[in-house]
Amino acid sequence: MVKNTGSTPRREESLSRDKIIEASIALLDSSGESGLTFRALAERLATGPGAIYWHVANKSDLLTAACDAIVARTLDAPATQTTPKGIIRALALAMFDAIDAHPWIGSALTRAPGELPTVRILERLGQQVRAIGVREDAQWATVSALLSYILGVSAQNAANAHIGRERGVDRSAFLGQVSTMWLQLDPDEYPFTRSVAGHLVMHDDRVDFVEGIDLILGGIA
Amino acid sequence: MVKNTGSTPRREESLSRDKIIEASIALLDSSGESGLTFRALAERLATGPGAIYWHVANKSDLLTAACDAIVARTLDAPATQTTPKGIIRALALAMFDAIDAHPWIGSALTRAPGELPTVRILERLGQQVRAIGVREDAQWATVSALLSYILGVSAQNAANAHIGRERGVDRSAFLGQVSTMWLQLDPDEYPFTRSVAGHLVMHDDRVDFVEGIDLILGGIA
DNA sequence: ACCTGAACACCGTTCAAGT
DNA sequence: ACCTGAACACCGTTCAAGT
Numbered sequence: 102m103v104k105n106t107g108s109t110p111r112r113e114e115s116l117s118r119d120k121i122i123e124a125s126i127a128l129l130d131s132s133g134e135s136g137l138t139f140r141a142l143a144e145r146l147a148t149g150p151g152a153i154y155w156h157v158a159n160k161s162d163l164l165t166a167a168c169d170a171i172v173a174r175t176l177d178a179p180a181t182q183t184t185p186k187g188i189i190r191a192l193a194l195a196m197f198d199a200i201d202a203h204p205w206i207g208s209a210l211t212r213a214p215g216e217l218p219t220v221r222i223l224e225r226l227g228q229q230v231r232a233i234g235v236r237e238d239a240q241w242a243t244v245s246a247l248l249s250y251i252l253g254v255s256a257q258n259a260a261n262a263h264i265g266r267e268r269g270v271d272r273s274a275f276l277g278q279v280s281t282m283w284l285q286l287d288p289d290e291y292p293f294t295r296s297v298a299g300h301l302v303m304h305d306d307r308v309d310f311v312e313g314i315d316l317i318l319g320g321i322a
Numbered sequence: 323m324v325k326n327t328g329s330t331p332r333r334e335e336s337l338s339r340d341k342i343i344e345a346s347i348a349l350l351d352s353s354g355e356s357g358l359t360f361r362a363l364a365e366r367l368a369t370g371p372g373a374i375y376w377h378v379a380n381k382s383d384l385l386t387a388a389c390d391a392i393v394a395r396t397l398d399a400p401a402t403q404t405t406p407k408g409i410i411r412a413l414a415l416a417m418f419d420a421i422d423a424h425p426w427i428g429s430a431l432t433r434a435p436g437e438l439p440t441v442r443i444l445e446r447l448g449q450q451v452r453a454i455g456v457r458e459d460a461q462w463a464t465v466s467a468l469l470s471y472i473l474g475v476s477a478q479n480a481a482n483a484h485i486g487r488e489r490g491v492d493r494s495a496f497l498g499q500v501s502t503m504w505l506q507l508d509p510d511e512y513p514f515t516r517s518v519a520g521h522l523v524m525h526d527d528r529v530d531f532v533e534g535i536d537l538i539l540g541g542i543a
Numbered sequence: 544a545c546c547t548g549a550a551c552a553c554c555g556t557t558c559a560a561g562t
Numbered sequence: 563a564c565c566t567g568a569a570c571a572c573c574g575t576t577c578a579a580g581t
Contacts, residue, residue, distance in 0.1 A: 211477040215500035227514030248532035253474020281437035293448025313467035320540035
């Protein structure tokens with residue numbers, strides 16, 4: 102049995118980067134993006150706001166770290182698909198569901214370009230695009246289109262959830278509000294928007310999302 | 323000549339929603355998203371912060387209004403293309419350039435889903451997708467894919483510009499930093515990301531962007 | 544009807560001081 | 563090495579009071 106070599110025995114409840122990130126995720130999940138506050142976090146961790154800065158550079162660092170923890174977990178799920186396109190589809194859906202469960206990662210993802218969370222997704226997509234057999238010089242464009250699309254949907258879903266929370270209604274009720282807003286637009290100026298307003302309330306986001314992925318995948322072949 | 327019918331002659335410099343929005347755009351263009359402050363705005367307009375609230379509901383309202391002003395101007399440019407796909411391409415490029423000139427609209431766009439600025443783009447895209455001859459029940463999926471992709475790229479470009487500004491470097495210098503970061507990743511875990519790191523510095527964002535649009539348009543036919 | 548500006552209730556971040 | 567908590571320099575928003 103290893104004895105504690107230091108003089109001051111470490112408490113089990115001592116602060117750590119991981120513990121701060123876990124607490125941040127809990128806070129973000131329960132109270133949204135505006136719920137993540139150094140003061141609220143400090144209270145939850147039974148410490149002062151300054152203590153957190155010992156383990157974390159700043160708020161943006163904290164947010165991307167929390168985001169990365171979720172993304173890493175999400176991508177770690179074992180692949181049940183076997184074809185490259187199937188894996189891409191599954192991967193995209195896994196991200197969609199993760200953002201549905203943690204809307205705040207949608208905005209966190211887009212706010213930290215080139216950072217670890219985005220790179221994780223980029224890499225996974227890239228490996229499958231290679232497996233499809235896309236020519237070397239076209240790989241970047243393909244992967245970056247997929248990534249932009251996924252991030253675009255993510256950000257919009259996050260925004261939907263955010264505004265829904267603000268108005269105290271759930272996601273589908275919010276879409277209902279948007280739909281009635283669209284129906285009040287000028288018929289001459291906004292014919293298309295009015296024509297899809299009805300579809301907006303009934304549609305399944307998840308299905309539409311994969312259709313978009315398939316559209317891009319279809320453009321490859 | 324029409325006489326002023328009211329008793330108090332209106333000053334020419336009196337506050338108005340439009341004047342507030344113009345001042346906001348100037349502030350956002352010169353100092354970024356964090357530069358838009360009710361206090362800074364009040365100073366620029368030679369008034370108090372409270373006065374602004376008479377013409378504008380809150381900061382989010384102000385930001386979407388400023389965003390909408392830019393989007394409306396951008397989409398008002400006369401179409402030089404004649405084919406539906408050509409118009410879509412031109413429209414997407416116009417948005418790309420607008421976001422390049424005013425990076426803050428990237429995040430403003432995604433933060434106000436279903437609002438006027440997004441609907442303007444949606445409508446334009448929708449009309450052209452109809453013109454292509456996409457079946458009624460597939461129109462929504464197509465348009466929403468295009469929109470999500472455009473918004474996704476927008477948000478990322480905005481984020482790139484934002485971080486670049488924070489670090490005091492320009493856009494391409496920032497991409498250079500990301501590129502060297504990617505080259506330091508583990509070769510076994512991140513082969514694809516490393517292989518495209520070089521491409522990241524040399525590529526033309528604008529060209530890549532249209533390639534993505536074409537990929538989606540290709541998936542339609 | 545429209546504007547003023549002080550006041551309220553917050554923020555992220557820093558830093559001397561403690562252990 | 564790590565933590566504390568007061569203090570700094572801000573925010574968005576409100577609202578009594580003015581014209």
